[in-house]
Amino acid sequence: MPYIPHTPAEQERMLQTIGVPDINALFAEIPQELxxxxxxxxxxxxxxxxxxxxxxxxxxNNIHLVSFLGAGFYDHAIPSAVDxxxxxxxxxxxxxxxxxxxxxxSLQAIFEYQTAISRLLEMDFANASVYDGGxxxxxxxxxxxxQTKRRKVVVDExxxxxxxxxxxxxxxxLHLDMVVVPHARGTSNMAALQAAVDGRTAALIVQNPNFFGxxxxxxxxxxxxxxxxxxxxxxxxxxxxAILKTPGAMGADIATAEGQSLGLPLCFGGPYLxxxxxxxxxxxxxxxxxxxxxxxxxxxxxxVLTLQAREQHIRRQKATSNICSNQALCAMxxxxxxxxxxxxxxADAALRxxxxxxxxxxxxxxxxxxxxxxxxxxxxxxxxxxxxxxxQVIHRLTQRGFLPGFPLGRYYPGLExxxxxxxxxxxxxxxxxxxxxxxxxxx
Amino acid sequence: MKTIFAxxxxxxxxxxxxxxxxxxxxxxxxxxxxxxPPGLPEVGELDVxxxxxxxxxxxxxxxxxxxxxxxxxxxxxxxxxxxxAALPGFCRLHxxxxxxxxxxxxxxxxxxxxxxxxxxxxxxxxxxGFTLHPMAxxxxxxxxxxxxxxxxxxxxxxxxxxxxxxSAHGTNPASAAIxxxxxxxxxxxxxxxxxxxxxNALDEDVAxxxxxxxxxxxxxxxxxxxxxxxxxxVDALLYYxxxxxxxxxxxxxxxxxxxxxxxxxxxxxxxxxxGGGGPGSGPVGVCTRLVDFLPVSRxxxxxxxxxFLDYDYPKSIGYVAPFYxxxxxxxxxxxxxxxxxxxxxxxxxxxxxxxxxxxxxxLEDALDIPCNRICMHEFVASAVRQAAxxxxxxxxxxxLLDQGHHAPTVYFPLIIKEALMIEPTxxxxxxxxxxxxxDLIEILERGASNPASIQAAPLNTPVSRLxxxxxxxxxxxxxx
Numbered sequence: 001m002p003y004i005p006h007t008p009a010e011q012e013r014m015l016q017t018i019g020v021p022d023i024n025a026l027f028a029e030i031p032q033e034l035x036x037x038x039x040x041x042x043x044x045x046x047x048x049x050x051x052x053x054x055x056x057x058x059x060x061n062n063i064h065l066v067s068f069l070g071a072g073f074y075d076h077a078i079p080s081a082v083d084x085x086x087x088x089x090x091x092x093x094x095x096x097x098x099x100x101x102x103x104x105x106s107l108q109a110i111f112e113y114q115t116a117i118s119r120l121l122e123m124d125f126a127n128a129s130v131y132d133g134g135x136x137x138x139x140x141x142x143x144x145x146x147q148t149k150r151r152k153v154v155v156d157e158x159x160x161x162x163x164x165x166x167x168x169x170x171x172x173x174l175h176l177d178m179v180v181v182p183h184a185r186g187t188s189n190m191a192a193l194q195a196a197v198d199g200r201t202a203a204l205i206v207q208n209p210n211f212f213g214x215x216x217x218x219x220x221x222x223x224x225x226x227x228x229x230x231x232x233x234x235x236x237x238x239x240x241x242a243i244l245k246t247p248g249a250m251g252a253d254i255a256t257a258e259g260q261s262l263g264l265p266l267c268f269g270g271p272y273l274x275x276x277x278x279x280x281x282x283x284x285x286x287x288x289x290x291x292x293x294x295x296x297x298x299x300x301x302x303x304v305l306t307l308q309a310r311e312q313h314i315r316r317q318k319a320t321s322n323i324c325s326n327q328a329l330c331a332m333x334x335x336x337x338x339x340x341x342x343x344x345x346x347a348d349a350a351l352r353x354x355x356x357x358x359x360x361x362x363x364x365x366x367x368x369x370x371x372x373x374x375x376x377x378x379x380x381x382x383x384x385x386x387x388x389x390x391x392q393v394i395h396r397l398t399q400r401g402f403l404p405g406f407p408l409g410r411y412y413p414g415l416e417x418x419x420x421x422x423x424x425x426x427x428x429x430x431x432x433x434x435x436x437x438x439x440x441x442x443x
Numbered sequence: 444m445k446t447i448f449a450x451x452x453x454x455x456x457x458x459x460x461x462x463x464x465x466x467x468x469x470x471x472x473x474x475x476x477x478x479x480p481p482g483l484p485e486v487g488e489l490d491v492x493x494x495x496x497x498x499x500x501x502x503x504x505x506x507x508x509x510x511x512x513x514x515x516x517x518x519x520x521x522x523x524x525x526x527x528a529a530l531p532g533f534c535r536l537h538x539x540x541x542x543x544x545x546x547x548x549x550x551x552x553x554x555x556x557x558x559x560x561x562x563x564x565x566x567x568x569x570x571x572g573f574t575l576h577p578m579a580x581x582x583x584x585x586x587x588x589x590x591x592x593x594x595x596x597x598x599x600x601x602x603x604x605x606x607x608x609x610s611a612h613g614t615n616p617a618s619a620a621i622x623x624x625x626x627x628x629x630x631x632x633x634x635x636x637x638x639x640x641x642x643n644a645l646d647e648d649v650a651x652x653x654x655x656x657x658x659x660x661x662x663x664x665x666x667x668x669x670x671x672x673x674x675x676x677v678d679a680l681l682y683y684x685x686x687x688x689x690x691x692x693x694x695x696x697x698x699x700x701x702x703x704x705x706x707x708x709x710x711x712x713x714x715x716x717x718g719g720g721g722p723g724s725g726p727v728g729v730c731t732r733l734v735d736f737l738p739v740s741r742x743x744x745x746x747x748x749x750x751f752l753d754y755d756y757p758k759s760i761g762y763v764a765p766f767y768x769x770x771x772x773x774x775x776x777x778x779x780x781x782x783x784x785x786x787x788x789x790x791x792x793x794x795x796x797x798x799x800x801x802x803x804x805x806l807e808d809a810l811d812i813p814c815n816r817i818c819m820h821e822f823v824a825s826a827v828r829q830a831a832x833x834x835x836x837x838x839x840x841x842x843l844l845d846q847g848h849h850a851p852t853v854y855f856p857l858i859i860k861e862a863l864m865i866e867p868t869x870x871x872x873x874x875x876x877x878x879x880x881x882d883l884i885e886i887l888e889r890g891a892s893n894p895a896s897i898q899a900a901p902l903n904t905p906v907s908r909l910x911x912x913x914x915x916x917x918x919x920x921x922x923x
Contacts, residue, residue, distance in 0.1 A: 001790045002782065003519055003714075005872035006797075014801040014873070018817075023793045026800060026817055027694050029663040036696040041566055044784025047523045054778055058532025060552030062540075069537050072765075079458045081492055087525060089506025090499035094719040095515050098852075101904040102844050104444075105502035106719035109495065112447055115921040119482040125920045128720070131578040134765045162765045169738070169761035173592045173623035215475045243467055245475050258765075268553045269538030269766025270578060271722035283918065289720065293922075294914035302906035306914040312581070312617035313855070317626040322617035325579040325710070329718030339447050339491045343480040345459020352463045354470045377472050395545040403546075406539060425460045 002044075066431050067403040068360075070381050070422025072133070072160045072211065073269075074261050076239060076349065077426050079340045082263045086332045096289070096325065100304045101296075106328065107303035110291045113335040120241050120338070121255045122248025123277035128289035129331040130274030130323055133258025134166040137205065137235050139276060139321055140254040141167060143285040144203035144231035145176065146320070152177040153203045154196045158188050158210035159235060161411035167205075183412075186212035186373045186383050194224050201230040208244070209237055212373065212408070212420065213357075213381030215244065222251040231282075238262050238275060238334075240353070240379050242346035247277070254278045263337025264330055273330040284310060287321030289328075349425045353380035356423035356432060363436045364421075369443055373418055381422040383408060383415075387443055390419040396442040402435055444501070444905075447494050448922045451484040458488050501905045502719070503849045509875050511802075513821045513852040513864025514612070514659055516689050516711035518795075521782065524715065524775035533774060538766040542740075547751050554750035557742045557767055560777040561726075567780075567788065568688070568705055569698025570728030574737045575773050576764040580686060581614040583706030583725025584653075586738065588622035589760045590704060590729060591651045591680050593736045597758060602650035602679070608636050609858050610658035612684040624650060631858065634660045634814035638669045645677050651704070655684040657691070657819035659856040659864070661799060671701035680704060680733075688712045689868075690796055690820035693789035703730045712791075713776035724772040738763045794869035795820040798876060802867055805880045809887050813859055821866035823859050834890035834897045836861040839883070841908065842890075842900040846882040 006014070011023075020026060045053075067075065086092065090105060097103030110128045117126040130136050141153055153171075155164060157180050164180070171178060177200075181192045188206060197204050204225045208216050222232040231253040237244075239261035247255030259273030260266070278286055284307065292306035312319040341349065357380045364370055369387030386393055390407035397404045409416030423432070467476055486494075503510065510517035528534065532552060541550040561573040577583035588605065595602040605619035608629040616626045629644055631637065635658065645652075652674050656664045664670065674681045683697045685707035692712070697705050709724040710717045717723070729737060739759045740752040783791065796819050803822040807815055810824040826836040840850030840863070852864040867876055890897040901907060 001787055003521060003870050004790055004794045005870065006794060010873045011794075011797065014797055018797075018800045018804050020800075020817070023797060026793075026796045027691075029665045029817065030691070030695050031665065031668060033668060034695050034700045036569065036693065037699050038569075039566070039693050039696070039785060039789070041563065041785035041788065042781065044787040045781055047782065050778050050781045051523060051526065053781065054527045054774075055530060055532075057552035057555055058530040060555070061532045061536045062549040063532055063535040065549070067537060069539055069543075071539055073538060075535070075537070077460060079488070081458075081488055083529075085492060085495045085499075088496070088499045090502040090504045091719055092716045093504035093506045093517075093520055094502050095510065095512055095517055095717050095849075096720040098512075099503075099840065099844060099850050100909050101841065101901050101906055102503040102508075102849060103501075103719070104905045105498040105500065108444060108446065108498055108501070110720075111920075112922065115446070115448060116481075116483055118921045122481075131582060131722075131769075132765055134762075135578070135582075162762065165762040166765065169589070169763055172760065173589065173596075215471065217475055241477070242481060243471065243477055245477055249478060265534040265771075266537045267534045268536045268550070268770040270764070270769040271771050272765070283920070290920060292914040293919040294910045294917075296906040296909050298907055300906055302909045304909045304911050304914045306911065306918070306920075309915075313613050315617070316613075317616035317620035319617040319620075322581045322585055322614055322621045323579070324581045324614050325717070325721040325723040327578075327718075327722045328720030329716075330722055332719070335447075336491060336495060339484050339486055339494075340458045340488060341483070342455075342457030342459065342485045343483045344485070345457040346483065347480060348459045348461075348463055351465065351467060351470070352460055355463050355465045358465075358470055377475055379471060391544045394543055398543075398546055398549070403540075403543075407543065410542065 065398060065401055065403040068405045068421045069403050071406040071420055072258060073266060074422060074424055075266060075426060076261050076424050078263050081340055082333050082336045085336050086329055091332055092329060097305060104302060107291050109332050109335055111293060111303050113331045114291060116335055116338045117275055118277055120238060121236060121277050122246035123255050124280045125283050126277040127286050128291055129326045130276055130288050131327060132272040132274045133235060133256060134163040136256035136274035136276045137163050138167055138170045139287045140233045140256050141203050141205060143254060143282060144233060147231060147282060147285050148202040148229060150200055150202035152200045154179045154181060154201055156181055156188050156193060156206045157183040158212060159205055159207040160211050187214050187376050188216050190221055193221055197225050197228050197230050199228055201228055203231050203233050205233045207235040209379055212383045213378040214376045215378060217245060219250045240350050242350045253282060259334050262334035264333055271327055271330050273327050273334055285320060288323045288326050352425035353423055356427045357382055360421060360423060360432045367440045381420060383418050383420050386417050386419055389416050393442045397438050400438060402438055404435060404439060444497060446922045447484045447486060450486055450490055453485055455485045455487060508847060508849050509871060509879055510849040511851050511865050511867050512849060513866040514686060516866060516868060518714055518868035519870035520714050520716040524778050527778045528771050528775050541752050551750055554742050556774055556777055558744055558750055560773055563780050564707065564726055564728060567692060568728050569696030570705055571731040572734040572737055573726055573728045575726045576738045576768040577725035577727055578764055578769050579721055579723035580706060580708035580725040581618055583727045584614055584618035585622055586727045586763045587682055587704040587706050588619050590733055590736045592622055593760050594733055595650050602648055604648045605650055606644055606652045610660055610856055611653055612655040612659060612686045613855060615653045615684060619653060634662045635664050636666060636670060638666050638673060641670060642673050645673055647677055649677055649679045651680040651682050653682040653684060655686055657687045660814055660823050661818040661821040662814055663819055667700060686711060687820060690792055692792040694792060698730060703733060709773055709776040714779045715772050715775045722769045722772050724769045736760055791869050798867040798869060802865055802876060809884050821864060824863045824865060825859050826861040826863060829887060829890055830861045832891060833894035836863050838897045839886060842886040842897045844901040845903045848879055848882060
């Protein structure tokens, strides 16, 4: 049997040591009435047979479309060294670093990740990760509910609609007062948000760039939130953060992100990386693992999991979160990626994405019947209104090998004709030209 | 070791893309732009490769060390699974593609993986329906708890309490509490659930009982039929924490046994690497009457053999994940199940239990074993005798590191004093198991004559014991 190393003689020796006649005797405590009625699984296969099966399934997925689909999840270039380094068995086959003396590699890498993420978002502290951008936003909201002891949460409709659905799911049993403030043609309705945030509000939740790709400055809205005693929470796009005004500069209390853009493949939705950062004042409300630097009994620097009194294995039902395993190896990918890119490489990548998107938008609005959803600044993603339903255009273009974007009508009734188009540094100028040409032909 | 930030040299180029043709000002208004570049390290590719390679050598992993960390099932992770997960047809696939009307045919292979994996897990556990969305074990627990809440709500009643035995998996109380329940702890008797105590605790306010079976003492809950009966009598639901499923594959199907909700930890039973703390994958299975409450989306197979994403479940708890869970993780588990097949999975459980009992027997004179009878895949020893001489469970753990073994889980479960929870798994050979026993006995003997030598451990690791109090008091969470 693969991966089970015992010879029959060794098994016999083990049974003798235990003092039972056979392996079945070890399971004698399971009552007969509980024995399986069936266990109808296929026979085992050789490695090459399994690989063949999986290669066959992988080939049924089309990854050769020239794609402008983003909507929060982006096809950025990943330096090969990221895969190479994070596939090292010493990282990949370790457990959560409960024994710090045997885990300094993981712990220091996570400490460096926390440092890089905090600096990227200009926030005080980061944790070691949660599952994804959506659970990060949910955890941030619960930090605010605990900290303020209030139950009202104001959410901008420009926040990723998938994340808003996740918030709904997690809060369905918690008796929170969730208020969603409608968007205004793909932009945040600042006046309405300000009116909604009052002295009962625990958290204000916004996103930048928003789901429509629009860049916002929430600094004055956050001033208002702070004055009302609410916590300001912002969901961000970390790669693009290399060139955009930071959550810290806007005055956010908690900044979260989907970290997928930092060296993680799209991989059909996961594993991704939930990025969480906060101000110093809130660190004891932070969920999940946090690594801190300390010294050993010989005075040498070393790293440990710290502030564990917040966590489920110590605090049981009073913990800040139930999270145990997080996305450690994904955080490892992010720190490798950020180090490989450096500040300049990251800014260059962000700018290249933005210049591709701006080139596409400039040419697209010249097509008859096509206009931008709004005239607001954007970085690498923008929404255009078409003269016909977006899904029809998508359907037409995919037959010709192009996936032009995301149909906003899927989440925003009334925007059926609006297409959300994302560019990355991997796109070529020729592809932009063909996209615009094909789009013109499909209208 | 110095951090990568300490190696930074201003202007040293990384491996970013080619230069953009425009600068920022032509694209983004200055008031929306970043004021200062982020303080990331400025290092070359070789610097990064060397730094992280050096860091990796400071770690213990299954690839390099025996890792008998109880409850965590640190078995060998077969390497062909990495090759599967790296197939471009999977790892380059955008998750929104099958959600675009008319584009479902571009992701048929991925949807088939989901469909097939759910069916296989359903057969292994005897559950009627599965979701792969939960992104780790405790995320599965939370999902299960939310399904339980939705079930009772749908029946038009309020159930506020969840009972968690003190021998259950450690994350259960927090998961139930986060889902909005009050947690009632249930004391075990002789290492397992006492049906009488359970009966006393059960009432019409109880939504569910969360069980781990075998429990965290490695013991099978032999009163399970009575427990099922009791839980049914108040129409509460019985939850199975699958942390220890690796002990009973082919020996018991939790659905047949009467459990209503189950979560699995794929990195435990199905051999996906744990990554130093994740990513995991925590699929949840349910019995027939709970299928309607599973998260959306769900993958459905049409008569023509095509797969599609179905969101039309009005009673569903909704979205627990942005998409379909940690696809890249359960893809590996799918490959693992195909590789081992029916008989292979049964042998996994048999040999995991064999190895645990072998270690238990060989250590029963050297350490106290509070519930010393046939165990399942793990057992809990106690160092109370040694602690009285000044050598605590923690000291023993640290001394094992010096001998080149990862330590067992210590001080858990909480009901055993000076606990050492040992889980060898089925993938370690007898030579390794014997070496571990010899080294552990040598440590205990040395501790008896010279406690200070064990208290000083570890000395052969990159750092010795670290000051955790200082770490929590002088918070240094980023490099300055």
